[in-house]
Amino acid sequence: TQLLEQSPQFLSIQEGENLTVYCNSSSVFSSLQWYRQEPGEGPVLLVTVVTGGEVKKLKRLTFQFGDARKDSSLHITAAQPGDTGLYLCAGPDRGSTLGRLYFGRGTQLTVWP
Amino acid sequence: KAGVTQTPRYLIKTRGQQVTLSCSPISGHRSVSWYQQTPGQGLQFLFEYFSETQRNKGNFPGRFSGRQFSNSRSEMNVSTLELGDSALYLCASSLRGESTEAFFGQGTRLTVV
Numbered sequence: 001t002q003l004l005e006q007s008p009q010f011l012s013i014q015e016g017e018n019l020t021v022y023c024n025s026s027s028v029f030s031s032l033q034w035y036r037q038e039p040g041e042g043p044v045l046l047v048t049v050v051t052g053g054e055v056k057k058l059k060r061l062t063f064q065f066g067d068a069r070k071d072s073s074l075h076i077t078a079a080q081p082g083d084t085g086l087y088l089c090a091g092p093d094r095g096s097t098l099g100r101l102y103f104g105r106g107t108q109l110t111v112w113p
Numbered sequence: 114k115a116g117v118t119q120t121p122r123y124l125i126k127t128r129g130q131q132v133t134l135s136c137s138p139i140s141g142h143r144s145v146s147w148y149q150q151t152p153g154q155g156l157q158f159l160f161e162y163f164s165e166t167q168r169n170k171g172n173f174p175g176r177f178s179g180r181q182f183s184n185s186r187s188e189m190n191v192s193t194l195e196l197g198d199s200a201l202y203l204c205a206s207s208l209r210g211e212s213t214e215a216f217f218g219q220g221t222r223l224t225v226v
Contacts, residue, residue: 035217042117042203042217043156088156093169100146100169101205101215103156 003027004089006104014112016078021107023089024071030092032072033101034063037086079111115140117206117218125224131192134221138185138206144168145187146215147179150201159202162187194225 005024013019023032031050035043047056049065049072056063060083062075076083086108090101118137126132138145146169147159158171162181179189185206191198201222205215 040219040222042119042205042219045214045216048214090156100158100161100171101148101156102158103148105155 003102004091004104006087006089006107008107009105010108010110012110012112013079015080017111018075018077019079019109020073020075021087021109022071022073023104025091026070027091028069030069032065032069033090034072034074035088035090037088037106038084043088076109079109081111081113084109084111117204117216119202119204119218119221121221122219123222123224125226126194128194128196128225130194131190132194132223133188133190134202134204134223136187136189136204136206136218138187138204139216142206142208142216143185144207144209145181145185146205146207147187147189148203148205149173150203150220151199156203159189191223196225199223199225 007022031048033048034046036046037043047063049063052067052069054065060077064073086106088103088106090103093100120135136145144163146161148156149159150156159173160167160179161169165181176192181187201220203217203220205217207215
């Protein structure tokens, strides 16, 4: 059983479209992080959300942390081919910010020119 | 500032052999965590070391072990390799062990034949 469930698992869209991916859990997290991973590479940290209800923007990417700190979403506006990759959400061990991270299985995004 | 360096990048081993993977964290970082990534299970936590001490361990058999040296470099060892050990092994480093600031290396792709 995955502690963090991500949906959709796969997403294939045309350049210029908008999209949202979701990360849900029945557990409360002190923070959630989003990573993007490209083939053959390690995950790269995009953002960390800490406060319930928090919204963070990174250019065309908008990240939201749910009020109850059990879920998060990533919205991409006007997707570009360079956004292609595996998007992973992750959260630390319950009650701890140290060391261990739990990962969702990821959303594989493909943006076609 | 150099990132997290993992060596080797690719490795092919035969069932029953053992393997040692290396991770050099970002300079000054004292925590190193290891993850196994497979298509079926996603990223699974192996263990975390902080100042040469194993602080946290995931649910993997005893064939998986690790250590950290005084310069924070870490190695992980897998003995008696099985086909199912084929995976991308990722190392992440952080300054104080805070999971919110983990930086990943490019990984070592291990194939067991």
